[in-house]
Amino acid sequence: MRLDGVLFFPVTPFGADGELAEPVLARHVADGVAAGAGGVFTACGTGEFNALDLGEYSRAVATAVAATEGRVPVFAGAGGALPTAKAIARAAAAQGADGLLLMPPYLVTGPASGLVRYVREVAESVGLPIIIYQRGTARFTPEAVVSLAQLPNVVGFKDGLGDFDLLQRIILTVRQSTGKEFTFFNGLPTAEFTVPAYRGIGVSLYSSAVFAFAPEIALTFHKAVTGGDEVLVQRLLTGFYLPLVELRDLVPGYAVSLVKAGVRLRGLDVGGVRAPLVDPAPEHLAALEQIIATGMEIAGA
Numbered sequence: 001m002r003l004d005g006v007l008f009f010p011v012t013p014f015g016a017d018g019e020l021a022e023p024v025l026a027r028h029v030a031d032g033v034a035a036g037a038g039g040v041f042t043a044c045g046t047g048e049f050n051a052l053d054l055g056e057y058s059r060a061v062a063t064a065v066a067a068t069e070g071r072v073p074v075f076a077g078a079g080g081a082l083p084t085a086k087a088i089a090r091a092a093a094a095q096g097a098d099g100l101l102l103m104p105p106y107l108v109t110g111p112a113s114g115l116v117r118y119v120r121e122v123a124e125s126v127g128l129p130i131i132i133y134q135r136g137t138a139r140f141t142p143e144a145v146v147s148l149a150q151l152p153n154v155v156g157f158k159d160g161l162g163d164f165d166l167l168q169r170i171i172l173t174v175r176q177s178t179g180k181e182f183t184f185f186n187g188l189p190t191a192e193f194t195v196p197a198y199r200g201i202g203v204s205l206y207s208s209a210v211f212a213f214a215p216e217i218a219l220t221f222h223k224a225v226t227g228g229d230e231v232l233v234q235r236l237l238t239g240f241y242l243p244l245v246e247l248r249d250l251v252p253g254y255a256v257s258l259v260k261a262g263v264r265l266r267g268l269d270v271g272g273v274r275a276p277l278v279d280p281a282p283e284h285l286a287a288l289e290q291i292i293a294t295g296m297e298i299a300g301a
Contacts, residue, residue, distance in 0.1 A: 003073065003156075003183060005038025006215075006222050007207045009046040011260045012060055013270035020056045022063045024270055028212075028263065029067035035215035040068050044077035044101050046209050046259055051274035054091060061095040075131065079103030082118060089126040099129035101158065104138030112144040123151050133187060135160030142166075142173035149178050156183030158207070162194060168201050189255040190248060192221050193241045196233070199225070209255065210244075213262030214292055216301035232298075240295030247287055253277040258288055265289055 010032060013024035029040055042064035043049050043057050052060065061076045068074050076092040078085050078100045089100055102122060110118070115138055123130050130153055134140050139161065140148075148154045157174075159167050167184075174182055185205035186198040195206055204226070211218035217240060224232040248254045256273060261280045263270045265288065272279045280288065 003039045003185070003205060005036065006211050006218050007039045007041060007185070007205070008032040008037035008211050009041045009044055009207055009209055010064065011212055011256075011263055011270050012043060012047040012052065012056075013268075014274070015271060018271075018274075020052075020059055021271065022059060024268065025060060025063045026067040028268060028270065029064045031268075032211065032215065033068055033071050035211075036219055037072055037211065037215075039073045039075065040064055041075045041077070041101055041207065042097075044075075045103065046212065046256055047077065048256065048274055048277070049077040049079065049103065050106070051277075054087060057088060058091045058095055061092050061097050065096040073098040075099040075101050077101050077103055078122065079133075080106055082121060085118075085122050086125040089122055089128065093126050093128050097128060099131065099155070100126070101131050101133055103133045104136045107137070109137045112139075112141040115140060116144050116147050119148050119154065120151065123148075123153050127153060129153050129155040131156035131158055131183065133158045133160060135187065139166075140170065142170045145170050146174055146177045149174050149180055149182055155181075156185070158185050158187035159198075159203070160187040160189075162188050164197065164201060167203070171202065190241060190245050192218070192225075193237065193245050195221075195225055196237075209259045210241075210262075212259050213266050214295060217292075217295040217299045220299035220301070235298050236295065239298050240291060243287075243291050243294075247284060247291065250284065251278065251280075254280065254284075258284075261285055261288055262292060265292060 010028050013021040015021040043060045065074050074097050076097040078088045184203045187207050188194050191206040208218045221236050
């Protein structure tokens with residue numbers, strides 16, 4: 001299964017009653033696929049995976065799979081405590097997901113050998129292709145990734161650390177040690193901001209949180225960066241992505257809260273975020289609205 005283009009991480013909508021809003025999620029996913037997403041990653045970090053119970057998670061995955069209609073692959077988030085991760089993985093498979101994004105175990109920090117065991121046990125519990133997510137407490141060594149790449153259903157590695165020295169060593173070691181096609185992609189928050197740096201070490205694929213609320217901007221950036229339009233890339237980085245990143249960094253959790261607020265500003269009522277996240281303050285919401293307007297103007301949308 002080959003991933004390409006802009007990877008779409010939809011938010012998880014909640015209604016006025018605080019419950020999962022499946023019809024809104026269906027529209028959100030369908031609109032994203034119609035706009036040109038290269039893959040859908042549902043109930044992941046941007047989709048508040050940490051805030052969903054197993055029933056809600058299953059319904060969110062089923063909704064995304066149905067809305068996508070087989071046009072692009074659907075990956076679902078998994079992670080947390082090992083028994084929970086296995087149960088979630090099985091639920092994703094039962095709902096028709098094409099693969100898993102395996103996120104870090106929460107709170108605890110283990111050595112690379114422990115992470116290998118964690119990924120291995122989840123991989124052995126389900127037949128779905130798995131992409132490992134390196135972020136937070138999950139920091140892998142090159143040898144650990146080589147070991148996991150030997151598993152038939154571990155197919156990729158998403159980097160959310162931004163440690164380019166470590167990532168380059170992982171990439172070179174995996175490619176030297178295995179003959180397997182293995183996908184690497186940039187998974188930092190607001191990933192476009194670091195796309196030029198990742199492309200410098202041969203990682204061109206990236207996730208796009210911006211696509212969830214401004215696909216016009218995300219697709220314009222992707223076309224510019226892959227087509228070598230450095231002038232437009234720099235205009236978007238300076239005029240849109242830089243102020244967005246600066247706003248994002250004001251409050252912990254804004255990497256998700258601002259995306260959800262952006263979807264609301266663009267006309268789809270996806271509700272607010274669940275605790276421990278907080279919705280943007282009024283002045284931050286106004287700033288986001290202006291940032292989006294500037295980005296749309298630069299993109300010519």
